[in-house]
Amino acid sequence: xxxxxxxxxxxxxxxxxxxxxxxxxxxxxxxxxxxxxxxxxxxxxxxxxxxxxxxxxxxxxxxxxxxxxxxxxxxxxxxxxxxxxxxxxxxxxxxxxxxxxxxxxxxxxxxxxxxxxxxxxxxxxxxxxxxxxxxxxxxxxxxxxxxxxxxxxxxxxxxxxxxxxxxxxxxxxxxxxxxxxxxxxxxxxxxxxxxxxxxxxxxxxxxxxxxxxxxxxxxxxxxxxxxxxxxxxxxxxxxxxxxxxxxxxxxxxxxxxxxxxxxxxxxxxxxxxxxxxxxxxxxxxxxxxxxxxxxxxxxxxxxxxxxxxxxxxxxxxxxxxxxxxxxxxxxxxxxxxxxxxxxxxxxxxxxxxxxxxxxxxxxxxxxxxxxxxxxxxxxxxx
Amino acid sequence: xxxxxxxxxxxxxxxxxxxxxxxxxxxxxxxxxxxxxxxxxxxxxxxxxxxxxxxxxxxxxxxxxxxxxxxxxxxxxxxxxxxxxxxxxxxxxxxxxxxxxxxxxxxxxxxxxxxxxxxxxxxxxxxxxxxxxxxxxxxxxxxxxxxxxxxxxxxxxxxxxxxxxxxxxxxxxxxxxxxxxxxxxxxxxxxxxxxxxxxxxxxxxxxxxxxxxxxxxxxxxxxxxxxxxxxxxxxxxxxxxxxxxxxxxxxxxxxxxxxxxxxxxxxxxxxxxxxxxxxxxxxxxxxxxxxxxxxxxxxxxxxxxxxxxxxxxxxxxxxxxxxxxxxxxxxxxxxxxxxxxxxxxxxxxxxxxxxxxxxxxxxxxxxxxxxxxxxxxxxxxxxxxxxxxxxxxxxxxxxxxxxxxxxxxxxxxxxxxxxxxxxxxxxxxxxxxxxxxxxxxxxxxxxxxxxxxxxxxxxxxxxxx
Numbered sequence: 001x002x003x004x005x006x007x008x009x010x011x012x013x014x015x016x017x018x019x020x021x022x023x024x025x026x027x028x029x030x031x032x033x034x035x036x037x038x039x040x041x042x043x044x045x046x047x048x049x050x051x052x053x054x055x056x057x058x059x060x061x062x063x064x065x066x067x068x069x070x071x072x073x074x075x076x077x078x079x080x081x082x083x084x085x086x087x088x089x090x091x092x093x094x095x096x097x098x099x100x101x102x103x104x105x106x107x108x109x110x111x112x113x114x115x116x117x118x119x120x121x122x123x124x125x126x127x128x129x130x131x132x133x134x135x136x137x138x139x140x141x142x143x144x145x146x147x148x149x150x151x152x153x154x155x156x157x158x159x160x161x162x163x164x165x166x167x168x169x170x171x172x173x174x175x176x177x178x179x180x181x182x183x184x185x186x187x188x189x190x191x192x193x194x195x196x197x198x199x200x201x202x203x204x205x206x207x208x209x210x211x212x213x214x215x216x217x218x219x220x221x222x223x224x225x226x227x228x229x230x231x232x233x234x235x236x237x238x239x240x241x242x243x244x245x246x247x248x249x250x251x252x253x254x255x256x257x258x259x260x261x262x263x264x265x266x267x268x269x270x271x272x273x274x275x276x277x278x279x280x281x282x283x284x285x286x287x288x289x290x291x292x293x294x295x296x297x298x299x300x301x302x303x304x305x306x307x308x309x310x311x312x313x314x315x316x317x318x319x320x321x322x323x324x325x326x327x328x329x330x331x332x333x334x335x336x337x338x339x340x341x342x343x344x345x346x347x348x349x350x351x352x353x354x355x356x357x358x359x360x361x362x363x364x365x366x367x368x369x370x371x372x373x374x375x376x377x378x379x380x381x382x
Numbered sequence: 383x384x385x386x387x388x389x390x391x392x393x394x395x396x397x398x399x400x401x402x403x404x405x406x407x408x409x410x411x412x413x414x415x416x417x418x419x420x421x422x423x424x425x426x427x428x429x430x431x432x433x434x435x436x437x438x439x440x441x442x443x444x445x446x447x448x449x450x451x452x453x454x455x456x457x458x459x460x461x462x463x464x465x466x467x468x469x470x471x472x473x474x475x476x477x478x479x480x481x482x483x484x485x486x487x488x489x490x491x492x493x494x495x496x497x498x499x500x501x502x503x504x505x506x507x508x509x510x511x512x513x514x515x516x517x518x519x520x521x522x523x524x525x526x527x528x529x530x531x532x533x534x535x536x537x538x539x540x541x542x543x544x545x546x547x548x549x550x551x552x553x554x555x556x557x558x559x560x561x562x563x564x565x566x567x568x569x570x571x572x573x574x575x576x577x578x579x580x581x582x583x584x585x586x587x588x589x590x591x592x593x594x595x596x597x598x599x600x601x602x603x604x605x606x607x608x609x610x611x612x613x614x615x616x617x618x619x620x621x622x623x624x625x626x627x628x629x630x631x632x633x634x635x636x637x638x639x640x641x642x643x644x645x646x647x648x649x650x651x652x653x654x655x656x657x658x659x660x661x662x663x664x665x666x667x668x669x670x671x672x673x674x675x676x677x678x679x680x681x682x683x684x685x686x687x688x689x690x691x692x693x694x695x696x697x698x699x700x701x702x703x704x705x706x707x708x709x710x711x712x713x714x715x716x717x718x719x720x721x722x723x724x725x726x727x728x729x730x731x732x733x734x735x736x737x738x739x740x741x742x743x744x745x746x747x748x749x750x751x752x753x754x755x756x757x758x759x760x761x762x763x764x765x766x767x768x769x770x771x772x773x774x775x776x777x778x779x780x781x782x783x784x785x786x787x788x789x790x791x792x793x794x795x796x797x798x799x800x801x802x803x804x805x806x807x808x809x810x811x812x813x814x815x816x817x818x819x820x821x822x823x824x825x826x827x828x829x830x831x832x833x834x835x836x837x838x839x840x841x842x843x844x845x846x847x
Contacts, residue, residue, distance in 0.1 A: 019702035022514030025495035060513030
């Protein structure tokens with residue numbers, strides 16, 4: 001991780017935090033911080049990605065602006081976090097995609113829809129796009145099976161490869177080694193933290209999602225979105241098994257497993273993404289990193305559109321609207337896979353890695369220097 | 383703009399923990415309540431913003447406290463730090479009521495850290511606010527708003543117009559404009575006077591100009607002065623304040639907890655003439671933390687310099703300001719602005735006097751000096767290993783002891799011994815009634831929470847009669 005204005009500011013802020021430590025009960029960042037006296041840029045990268053942006057530390061900070069020390073941990077860690085996404089991106093020539101990321105994601109989505117529609121019209125009889133198609137293979141009459149598999153498989157494989165490269169780069173930069181993955185228990189702890197979003201619990205009562213009041217809304221909406229996404233992924237996987245191994249060709253009936261998984265997954269994603277967009281709109285901008293908003297809104301909107309068009313497709317698949325909706329839906333899905341490694345989606349990779357690193361660090365070891373009773377004795381003026 | 387022509391049941395002056403406890407309690411008793419806070423909203427909460435925990439009596443483990451901490455042990459701890467300068471009746475009452483205060487706090491939305499591992503001695507005696515005092519203050523203000531308490535920021539009480547022990551009305555400035563507030567009962571929870579440097583100078587002389595104020599810059603003692611001038615009885619030594627040694631580079635006000643320096647037991651502390659002046663290793667640091675403010679305040683220019691070497695660099699909490707480092711003692715002295723030859727001589731003398739022993743940073747280890755004045759009785763190790771590290775020290779004022787005298791119902795007493803008809807007090811402004819000297823971690827919040835609730839309850843009762 002290179003040194004930047006953001007890393008310098010993050011270091012300054014964390015040095016104040018490390019002398020204060022009032023926030024140690026909120027999330028994993030602060031206990032991880034107290035294991036260090038100095039912060040290398042790799043440490044900052046790790047801590048920035050460990051931060052879930054719950055903002056509890058901002059509202060309880062006696063040094064937050066307008067105090068002259070101007071400590072705003074969630075904001076500066078968000079800025080560092082965004083820089084880590086560029087830092088570990090592959091290929092390096094594409095890091096520019098992270099800047100103006102909102103525009104990039106929007107353009108990719110638009111291009112995805114346009115190209116899929118054009119491809120479809122070029123490859124199949126355009127009239128199919130406007131007439132009702134039913135029965136097995138209906139979808140493939142609109143978009144040929146080989147094209148669907150090539151585009152989906154190609155973009156998805158590309159995304160996975162780029163994300164893995166980013167993960168490896170992050171792991172090395174934060175001092176990780178390959179053999180650490182053999183440690184089962186920390187891995188289980190990390191998975192628990194990932195799947196429960198423990199660090200959006202704010203130490204029990206929730207986070208400052210909107211203002212200085214505590215709530216769990218962001219965590220819940222994220223759960224809706226995340227588990228909705230997983231259900232949709234499961235739906236696609238089941239459909240692949242149906243198609244390849246059972247010889248059952250889509251579209252499937254409403255009560256079939258792929259359609260049920262996809263339907264509820266889609267509903268979850270719509271609730272989750274819409275809720276997160278709403279939370280972002282109404283939340284206090286003071287602890288937020290303004291330059292990241294475009295990226296966040298764009299990705300949430302893209303996911304919302306994918307889920308919404310998926311549900312629309314389900315509702316109208318027996319009508320003449322199916323062709324266009326299918327093309328639009330798949331166009332969005334392809335563009336999502338394509339931009340995924342250069343979008344807000346990478347936070348999942350680095351945050352998971354950071355949680356695993358934290359679980360490794362938390363293994364029983366002698367207490368760090370400075371963790372004496374006196375830490376606390378002095379914690380009370382007046 | 384509030385309607386200043388109305389009469390509130392209860393006026394609470396101040397915006398910290400004690401004031402909020404009083405306001406919430408009075409409101410829950412059915413009174414209309416106006417709370418005026420002299421600070422702007424961003425700096426509301428007085429010194430409570432900088433606190434972290436409350437010392438709490440409990441007979442069994444709770445969600446936030448381990449084991450038990452009973453009245454007698456609590457009282458013994460208090461007796462030790464105050465050297466007897468306390469009121470046993472009020473103190474024991476406060477101690478007993480902390481248990482209930484903790485429940486009130488939890489019910490009010492204040493959140494606590496789960497009890498810590500248990501190896502830390504304070505997880506038994508002190509309940510830690512999740513996120514510290516500012517989070518506590520935020521929780522109370524949120525509750526106060528929900529309950530419909532009228533809250534005015536940037537609003538200072540300047541004159542409580544008293545007639546024969548009765549507060550008739552209160553002159554205030556609201557965002558700079560003079561107004562008058564009328565209320566049936568008044569609770570003064572406006573803190574001490576530690577932010578009024580001229581007042582401190584009356585007790586300490588010109589040395590006070592070099593003091594740093596760790597807490598809020600808004601505790602100027604305006605209400606305290608006003609009440610004492612009108613014949614309200616006082617308690618506490620008017621010339622004394624609680625001071626600790628903090629990083630000399632800390633800001634004049636509001637530096638808070640982060641400015642503390644824990645390196646003293648492992649260091650040699652010299653004054654600006656390069657000379658040692660006290661046994662740095664007298665006892666474990668929490669017990670000695672509070673005396674060093676006074677010791678440094680008595681040195682020329684009210685400054686000290688703690689010097690350690692590489693061996694001790696990581697034995698204490700990280701400092702908020704970077705350590706000043708050098709490859710030799712002389713070079714470090716120059717960087718600290720001291721006479722190198724003097725400091726070198728002091729360190730050489732100290733090194734020569736160190737008796738070999740088994741160093742242990744976590745207990746009184748008996749590593750001491752021999753034939754040195756003053757001696758260092760523990761953790762004395764020769765300062766020999768570069769880099770040499772220095773920190774400047776200055777007195778950091780936490781609070782003042784002078785206050786108004788109250789009875790067990792938080793009712794203010796007049797000089798002639800009679801109780802005020804409608805004036806109550808809670809928090810630092812009356813803490814001198816219980817804490818006449820010294821300090822016990824988390825006891826300020828105990829007094830504020832307990833007396834805040836009593837003052838709110840009694841003011842409400844007073845207003846309804």
